[in-house]
Amino acid sequence: MVPHLTTALTGPLLELEQHILSNTAKIERWFRSQWHAHEAPFYTSVDLRNSGFKLAPVDTNLFPGGFNNLNTDFIPLAVQAAMSAVEKICPEAQQLLLIPENHTRNVFYLQNVARLASILRQTGLEVRIGSLIPDLTEPLTLDIGDDEHLTLEPVIRRGNRIGLADYDPCAVLLNNDLSAGVPAILQGIEQKLLPPLHAGWHVRRKSQHFTAYERVAQEFAKLIDIDPWFINPYFATCGEIDFHARQGEACLEKHVEFMLEQISEKYKQYGIESDPFVIVKADAGTYGMGIMTVKSPADVRDLNRKQRNKMAVGKEGLQVSEVIIQEGVYTFESINDAIAEPVVYMMDHFVIGGFYRVHTGRGVDENLNAPGMHFVPLAFETPCCTPNQMANPDATPNRFYTYGVVARLAMLAAAIELEQ
């Protein structure tokens, strides 16, 4: 079962898919040259939005947390891609320490950790799970359903190395996005850390990512001769904002107004009859906290206390002071009346699969990755690496191939972002 696009596929997206499909040779060659120049992150997930007339990444995660949602049929693809990643990034590694987030109650997240550990073990690595939970003093075994268990062990520092009580790993893989900063125990360690510490949300900014993405999208659009807008959402940033003190709102309002105009012009140019909207969200951090859908400058002018409070607090209760204003891209994919948003998973520079976040209670212009949002994952039915030139551009393997191409563009942007 694959979600269908509610817009008729005769508009710009079909054109985009056709362009991508008829240029696969050029595209793959171009990617090959890019991966000679840039090192892909160890792993990446990209949230896409498909409006029928536009297909764009809206978030690129360097600590993907949904490996449990992937189609188990394609796990071998993940294992093979992980082998490539290990080869390139830490060929000498034999023991790996995986450090997840400190969520012990989110069984879905724990299933993600278990799946990830299992993929890495199948590449031949020894893998144990080290936890940064502050008061953990001995191994903690958690039930993760299906008669499976996950054991978290306290991470121990010895000089410039970290490990477990009886385990001295060669490399450390973070599945923890460091939103709250780099814990002292991880600072200055001599082992290889994957991804590097500066991939954490304590340093990373969405605006830096989308600056890099804009360049990548422009080069790619030129390569296959399309308007880059089809794959690139507008964005802008405001400097310091204090939602409580109502400082910086004028900047926000001005950017929102300008961006809505820009989008309107593009909609007019392509005969699109939807209402333009923008998303305002924290420039750092993830988990869809502090996110607002805005359809008019007035929406940010008259924030009430509740809205201001919501915007002001990000993950781990951190104050949001920098925001990104991003063109809203409609999700016009749905399945049984529920909205579906594709998420593409990659290891090394290979697309290993993906899933849809399927949600009945949200609108086509809302973020589907928000707190309290219990989406139903729907694994991709086919892999993203099997385009079929004989089939229609919107046939399932071709749609997923296109998703894989746009997701790889976002991953390439992340690779460039990490170099800076």
Added chain:
Amino acid sequence: MVPHLTTALTGPLLELEQHILSNTAKIERWFRSQWHAHEAPFYTSVDLRNSGFKLAPVDTNLFPGGFNNLNTDFIPLAVQAAMSAVEKICPEAQQLLLIPENHTRNVFYLQNVARLASILRQTGLEVRIGSLIPDLTEPLTLDIGDDEHLTLEPVIRRGNRIGLADYDPCAVLLNNDLSAGVPAILQGIEQKLLPPLHAGWHVRRKSQHFTAYERVAQEFAKLIDIDPWFINPYFATCGEIDFHARQGEACLEKHVEFMLEQISEKYKQYGIESDPFVIVKADAGTYGMGIMTVKSPADVRDLNRKQRNKMAVGKEGLQVSEVIIQEGVYTFESINDAIAEPVVYMMDHFVIGGFYRVHTGRGVDENLNAPGMHFVPLAFETPCCTPNQMANPDATPNRFYTYGVVARLAMLAAAIELEQ
């Protein structure tokens, strides 16, 4: 459905599988270091024999011809591995010319070519099929069953480049083993040729391959502390032999006698009650021509005219003058009373799957890849990259993982062989 071993798995093979499974971290790390030092062939297939007490490669093919026999579920693995191969070996390639064997009547072989072309197209390459059939002057479209067709086009030489009438490829992939030598049209061309011309059977010798394999097997056996004999068949060569003139038979007889003694000693050492046997076959070439099962020196002493004729002629009617004498390894895998021999497929240095040659009419000590041998292919049920430490060493994914390890050893030997 997976073939079962008719010998009880309590002997040396179970020990081998256990050893391999409990050393995956060491093994995969060792392979990573090997692939940093040696370039894997573009593609490779390895015939294995599993006697229950010994698991060994008996033939390593650098022009695999059975892609059509692989499990279609794992084609994405092949696509991903092919992407790696293209990246490393010919990143700049966009158009590829695939040159198959000249068999136009073997529909299975043509299906192999079609499948291979399809995998390569899914990596984003443009692929067309160029044929070396001498009298081909215009495109020839062949029915390959299932409403599919394959078009062969005459290869044309322009200066130092080859191509088709309207096609100038950046790279050329041979699926033609050059048994009859390098045709003039391929000599001195400037395009990248994969595999290199010296991988053809006009140059390659099985004895060189097994010399390289012996070194690889010894290093590997030391790594995981096993007797290398468990994975390495004895072999020897005689210089020039003329079966018609009955020259060189004394050398053959002497080697057969000595090798049977060596095998007997090993059988005694491990309490194996089977009868030792050796295989005598052409040192160059494939397709199982000119192959003999020998259980006593007398077998090669008293060859009758028919046997001599059979041994003297290899593929494409070429005279066999060099032979290799190789320890025979029993095939003790069977399915519904039919003998089954695993064949493992690899692209770049990744195992992408495999199949069994299943044959009812042959014995456990005979070669299953022989002329006129119509085997039934049985695709591997699981990939070879998903070992499961929780399951028994002889559980299906683990048996296939072990096959993948031994096949990769043979591929590594081929990589070293090609460097020389």
